[in-house]
Amino acid sequence: MAKKSANVTARVQPEIKRQAEAVLEKIGLPVSVLIDTLYRQIIMTGGVPYSLTVPNLPTRDNMTDAEFNAMMEKGYHQAMTGEGISADEAFEKIRKGM
Known part of the structure:
Protein backbone atom coordinates (compact mmCIF):
# COMPACT_ATOMS: atom_id res chain seq x y z
CA MET A 1 0.00 0.00 0.00
CA ALA A 2 1.32 3.44 -0.92
CA LYS A 3 2.40 5.76 1.84
CA LYS A 4 -0.06 8.59 2.45
CA SER A 5 1.80 11.87 2.73
CA ALA A 6 -0.20 14.47 0.80
CA ASN A 7 -2.55 16.82 2.63
CA VAL A 8 -5.83 18.26 1.40
CA THR A 9 -7.06 21.56 2.84
CA ALA A 10 -10.55 22.90 2.19
CA ARG A 11 -12.56 25.74 3.68
CA VAL A 12 -16.22 24.95 4.29
CA GLN A 13 -19.01 26.46 6.34
CA PRO A 14 -18.69 25.25 9.96
CA GLU A 15 -22.30 24.01 10.17
CA ILE A 16 -21.99 22.06 6.92
CA LYS A 17 -18.77 20.48 8.22
CA ARG A 18 -20.40 19.60 11.55
CA GLN A 19 -23.43 17.99 9.92
CA ALA A 20 -21.40 16.01 7.39
CA GLU A 21 -18.94 14.76 10.00
CA ALA A 22 -21.82 13.71 12.26
CA VAL A 23 -23.21 11.54 9.44
CA LEU A 24 -19.77 10.09 8.67
CA GLU A 25 -19.25 9.29 12.35
CA LYS A 26 -22.56 7.42 12.48
CA ILE A 27 -21.45 5.17 9.62
CA GLY A 28 -17.89 4.86 10.90
CA LEU A 29 -16.22 6.50 7.92
CA PRO A 30 -13.28 8.85 8.59
CA VAL A 31 -13.19 12.02 6.50
CA SER A 32 -9.76 11.04 5.12
CA VAL A 33 -11.15 7.74 3.81
CA LEU A 34 -14.09 9.53 2.21
CA ILE A 35 -11.78 11.99 0.44
CA ASP A 36 -9.48 9.20 -0.70
CA THR A 37 -12.45 7.25 -2.04
CA LEU A 38 -13.82 10.32 -3.82
CA TYR A 39 -10.46 10.99 -5.46
CA ARG A 40 -10.26 7.38 -6.62
CA GLN A 41 -13.76 7.60 -8.12
CA ILE A 42 -12.79 10.81 -9.94
CA ILE A 43 -9.80 9.01 -11.42
CA MET A 44 -11.81 5.92 -12.39
CA THR A 45 -14.75 7.79 -13.90
CA GLY A 46 -12.81 10.68 -15.38
CA GLY A 47 -15.05 13.19 -13.61
CA VAL A 48 -17.15 13.89 -10.57
CA PRO A 49 -18.96 10.63 -9.73
CA TYR A 50 -22.31 12.24 -8.95
CA SER A 51 -24.69 14.71 -10.50
CA LEU A 52 -24.06 18.42 -10.01
CA THR A 53 -27.31 19.64 -11.51
CA VAL A 54 -29.77 22.08 -10.01
CA PRO A 55 -33.08 20.30 -9.33
CA ASN A 56 -36.03 21.59 -11.31
Missing part, protein backbone atom coordinates in the same frame (compact mmCIF):
# COMPACT_ATOMS: atom_id res chain seq x y z
CA LEU A 57 -38.22 22.74 -8.44
CA PRO A 58 -41.55 24.42 -9.10
CA THR A 59 -41.44 28.19 -8.76
CA ARG A 60 -44.13 30.81 -9.17
CA ASP A 61 -42.43 31.97 -12.37
CA ASN A 62 -42.93 28.62 -14.11
CA MET A 63 -46.49 27.95 -12.86
CA THR A 64 -49.74 28.95 -14.42
CA ASP A 65 -52.20 30.87 -12.26
CA ALA A 66 -54.35 27.72 -12.03
CA GLU A 67 -51.39 25.60 -10.85
CA PHE A 68 -50.39 28.22 -8.29
CA ASN A 69 -53.94 28.60 -7.01
CA ALA A 70 -54.33 24.81 -6.72
CA MET A 71 -51.07 24.56 -4.75
CA MET A 72 -52.13 27.37 -2.42
CA GLU A 73 -55.60 25.83 -1.95
CA LYS A 74 -54.03 22.48 -1.05
CA GLY A 75 -51.73 24.16 1.49
CA TYR A 76 -54.59 26.12 2.99
CA HIS A 77 -56.69 22.96 3.31
CA GLN A 78 -53.79 21.12 5.00
CA ALA A 79 -53.31 23.97 7.46
CA MET A 80 -57.00 24.17 8.31
CA THR A 81 -57.33 20.40 8.85
CA GLY A 82 -54.12 20.06 10.87
CA GLU A 83 -52.34 18.04 8.20
CA GLY A 84 -49.42 20.42 8.05
CA ILE A 85 -46.30 20.58 10.21
CA SER A 86 -44.76 23.46 12.10
CA ALA A 87 -42.04 25.59 10.54
CA ASP A 88 -39.54 24.13 13.02
CA GLU A 89 -40.42 20.59 11.92
CA ALA A 90 -40.20 21.58 8.25
CA PHE A 91 -36.75 23.12 8.65
CA GLU A 92 -35.56 20.10 10.64
CA LYS A 93 -36.66 17.82 7.78
CA ILE A 94 -34.82 20.07 5.33
CA ARG A 95 -31.64 19.99 7.45
CA LYS A 96 -31.78 16.19 7.68
CA GLY A 97 -32.17 15.98 3.90
CA MET A 98 -29.00 17.95 3.23
Whole structure:
Protein backbone atom coordinates (compact mmCIF):
# COMPACT_ATOMS: atom_id res chain seq x y z
CA MET A 1 0.00 0.00 0.00
CA ALA A 2 1.32 3.44 -0.92
CA LYS A 3 2.40 5.76 1.84
CA LYS A 4 -0.06 8.59 2.45
CA SER A 5 1.80 11.87 2.73
CA ALA A 6 -0.20 14.47 0.80
CA ASN A 7 -2.55 16.82 2.63
CA VAL A 8 -5.83 18.26 1.40
CA THR A 9 -7.06 21.56 2.84
CA ALA A 10 -10.55 22.90 2.19
CA ARG A 11 -12.56 25.74 3.68
CA VAL A 12 -16.22 24.95 4.29
CA GLN A 13 -19.01 26.46 6.34
CA PRO A 14 -18.69 25.25 9.96
CA GLU A 15 -22.30 24.01 10.17
CA ILE A 16 -21.99 22.06 6.92
CA LYS A 17 -18.77 20.48 8.22
CA ARG A 18 -20.40 19.60 11.55
CA GLN A 19 -23.43 17.99 9.92
CA ALA A 20 -21.40 16.01 7.39
CA GLU A 21 -18.94 14.76 10.00
CA ALA A 22 -21.82 13.71 12.26
CA VAL A 23 -23.21 11.54 9.44
CA LEU A 24 -19.77 10.09 8.67
CA GLU A 25 -19.25 9.29 12.35
CA LYS A 26 -22.56 7.42 12.48
CA ILE A 27 -21.45 5.17 9.62
CA GLY A 28 -17.89 4.86 10.90
CA LEU A 29 -16.22 6.50 7.92
CA PRO A 30 -13.28 8.85 8.59
CA VAL A 31 -13.19 12.02 6.50
CA SER A 32 -9.76 11.04 5.12
CA VAL A 33 -11.15 7.74 3.81
CA LEU A 34 -14.09 9.53 2.21
CA ILE A 35 -11.78 11.99 0.44
CA ASP A 36 -9.48 9.20 -0.70
CA THR A 37 -12.45 7.25 -2.04
CA LEU A 38 -13.82 10.32 -3.82
CA TYR A 39 -10.46 10.99 -5.46
CA ARG A 40 -10.26 7.38 -6.62
CA GLN A 41 -13.76 7.60 -8.12
CA ILE A 42 -12.79 10.81 -9.94
CA ILE A 43 -9.80 9.01 -11.42
CA MET A 44 -11.81 5.92 -12.39
CA THR A 45 -14.75 7.79 -13.90
CA GLY A 46 -12.81 10.68 -15.38
CA GLY A 47 -15.05 13.19 -13.61
CA VAL A 48 -17.15 13.89 -10.57
CA PRO A 49 -18.96 10.63 -9.73
CA TYR A 50 -22.31 12.24 -8.95
CA SER A 51 -24.69 14.71 -10.50
CA LEU A 52 -24.06 18.42 -10.01
CA THR A 53 -27.31 19.64 -11.51
CA VAL A 54 -29.77 22.08 -10.01
CA PRO A 55 -33.08 20.30 -9.33
CA ASN A 56 -36.03 21.59 -11.31
CA LEU A 57 -38.22 22.74 -8.44
CA PRO A 58 -41.55 24.42 -9.10
CA THR A 59 -41.44 28.19 -8.76
CA ARG A 60 -44.13 30.81 -9.17
CA ASP A 61 -42.43 31.97 -12.37
CA ASN A 62 -42.93 28.62 -14.11
CA MET A 63 -46.49 27.95 -12.86
CA THR A 64 -49.74 28.95 -14.42
CA ASP A 65 -52.20 30.87 -12.26
CA ALA A 66 -54.35 27.72 -12.03
CA GLU A 67 -51.39 25.60 -10.85
CA PHE A 68 -50.39 28.22 -8.29
CA ASN A 69 -53.94 28.60 -7.01
CA ALA A 70 -54.33 24.81 -6.72
CA MET A 71 -51.07 24.56 -4.75
CA MET A 72 -52.13 27.37 -2.42
CA GLU A 73 -55.60 25.83 -1.95
CA LYS A 74 -54.03 22.48 -1.05
CA GLY A 75 -51.73 24.16 1.49
CA TYR A 76 -54.59 26.12 2.99
CA HIS A 77 -56.69 22.96 3.31
CA GLN A 78 -53.79 21.12 5.00
CA ALA A 79 -53.31 23.97 7.46
CA MET A 80 -57.00 24.17 8.31
CA THR A 81 -57.33 20.40 8.85
CA GLY A 82 -54.12 20.06 10.87
CA GLU A 83 -52.34 18.04 8.20
CA GLY A 84 -49.42 20.42 8.05
CA ILE A 85 -46.30 20.58 10.21
CA SER A 86 -44.76 23.46 12.10
CA ALA A 87 -42.04 25.59 10.54
CA ASP A 88 -39.54 24.13 13.02
CA GLU A 89 -40.42 20.59 11.92
CA ALA A 90 -40.20 21.58 8.25
CA PHE A 91 -36.75 23.12 8.65
CA GLU A 92 -35.56 20.10 10.64
CA LYS A 93 -36.66 17.82 7.78
CA ILE A 94 -34.82 20.07 5.33
CA ARG A 95 -31.64 19.99 7.45
CA LYS A 96 -31.78 16.19 7.68
CA GLY A 97 -32.17 15.98 3.90
CA MET A 98 -29.00 17.95 3.23
